[in-house]
Amino acid sequence: MxxxxxxxxxxxxxxxxxxxxxxxxxxxxxxxxxxxxxxxxxxxxxxxxxxxxxxxxxxxxxxxxxxxxxxxxxAPASAENLLEVADLRLLLESHAIRLSLASGDLDWEGRVVAAHHKLSVIEAQLLRGEIERTAQWVRYDFTFHNALISACGSQTLLALHASVFDRFIRYHMLAASFRGADVMSDHKALFELAMERNADAIVAKLATHIRSGVDYVLSTGRI
Structure with a gap:
């Protein structure tokens, strides 16, 4: 008992x-x-x-x-903290994605393909004005980025990235709106570069993707 x-x-x-x-x-x-x-x-x-x-x-x-x-x-929200979280996310995700692209097998590719498909469907629905899908988009956005780094070989790195990713997403939820066609284009580019195993290009794209997210959140005036 x-x-x-x-x-x-x-x-x-x-x-x-x-x-x-x-x-x-x-x-x-x-x-x-x-x-x-x-x-x-x-x-x-x-x-x-x-x-x-x-x-x-x-x-x-x-x-x-x-x-x-x-x-x-x-915890309070501020532009300074958002920038710190974004920098930390970029550092962790860039390292993890290089490891993942180097060792990812066919199962990894399958996870990435499936995650990108689900994300692109939700993003298309959001672009049509179905704003009630925002919370679902947040979940699939994480699933896609997590799939990209899922073959990095370190559970500690994956767990730390997930925690930092959530802190980054909190700012997007506070902004209370979807970033639009640009983010969908970014995700398609990240997917294609992952399939090509182009580590340098995907890290560079990831950097612009995250920075664009920061700029968008700050542009809403909600932080």
Missing amino acids: ADEGQQLDEGVADLAFRRIRGDIIAGTLPPGRKLKLDTLKAQYGASVSTLREILNRLASESLIVAEGQRGFEV
């Missing part, structure tokens, strides 16, 4: 962690929001002690700021 209770507690904690983290990325919990434990307990169904552990984990990802005795709040 004790083991069952422990597994239940761990399940609740994992679910609460994923929900809180997802709400921060999506902007449901906006930058600067004070996170009161009693309110979170009612909203996410986890104990206060579990919530403290969750918030400390999220603080280690820089998604939450721990304020000592004053508690916790969602």
Whole structure:
């Protein structure tokens, strides 16, 4: 019975962690929001002690700021932080994609092809004005970029990239709009260069892709 209770507690904690983290990325919990434990307990169904552990984990990802005795709040958003996150994403993704292109096999190619197909379908729907697809696009955007680097051979690198990617995507969610045809064109170019195994060209394209994303977010005036 004790083991069952422990597994239940761990399940609740994992679910609460994923929900809180997802709400921060999506902007449901906006930058600067004070996170009161009693309110979170009612909203996410986890104990206060579990919530403290969750918030400390999220603080280690820089998604939450721990304020000592004053508690916790969602990390603020700023142009300076966006640029820092973009630089870190570019550093990690460039390294991982070079490794992936060098060792990717037929299964890797299949993952990239499938991920790009799904992403391009969603992007075409967004271009037709189906803005309700934005959250779905965010998921497929990550899936595509993750597929590109999935043969890098390092789970640590993949996990770190995923965390930084989410921090980058949070700014796109705060911008609350889709970047348009340019981002779809970028993804097609990245896909084609990946299939050609052209490491130098894909890293250069990735750099312009990420910088364009930063410029777009800042142009919305929401940060």
